[in-house]
Amino acid sequence: MTVNRRFRDRIRIGPVEVATYYDGRGRDMHTAACTAPRCGFSADYHSRAAAELAARTHRCKA
Numbered sequence: 001m002t003v004n005r006r007f008r009d010r011i012r013i014g015p016v017e018v019a020t021y022y023d024g025r026g027r028d029m030h031t032a033a034c035t036a037p038r039c040g041f042s043a044d045y046h047s048r049a050a051a052e053l054a055a056r057t058h059r060c061k062a
Contacts, residue, residue, distance in 0.1 A: 005021045005022075006021060006022075007019035007020065007021050007031075008020050008021065009048075011052075013052065013055040013056055014055070014056075014058070015034050015035050015036045015039070015058075015060060016032050016033065016034050016035070016041070016054075016055035016058050017032070017033055017035055017055075018030065018031070018032050018048075018051045018052055018055050019031055019033075020048065029044050029045070029046065030044070030045045030046070030047065030048045030050070030051035031043065031044050031045070031051060032045070032051045032052075032054045032055045032058070034058060034060060036060045039060045039061065041058055041060070
């Protein structure tokens with residue numbers, strides 16, 4: 001079964017998009033995902049600051 005997430009407060013920092021969503025338990029979660037082809041970087045964080053820091057320091061290997 002797939003997860004249906006509704007992202008809000010999306011911003012783009014370089015090739016990385018940062019967004020906020022509710023997890024399955026109703027908590028705010030933040031994600032950072034690289035949109036570059038063949039990169040594959042994505043991570044979930046509990047704080048928006050951590051997600052934005054990951055986006056700013058991410059370096060694509062692709």
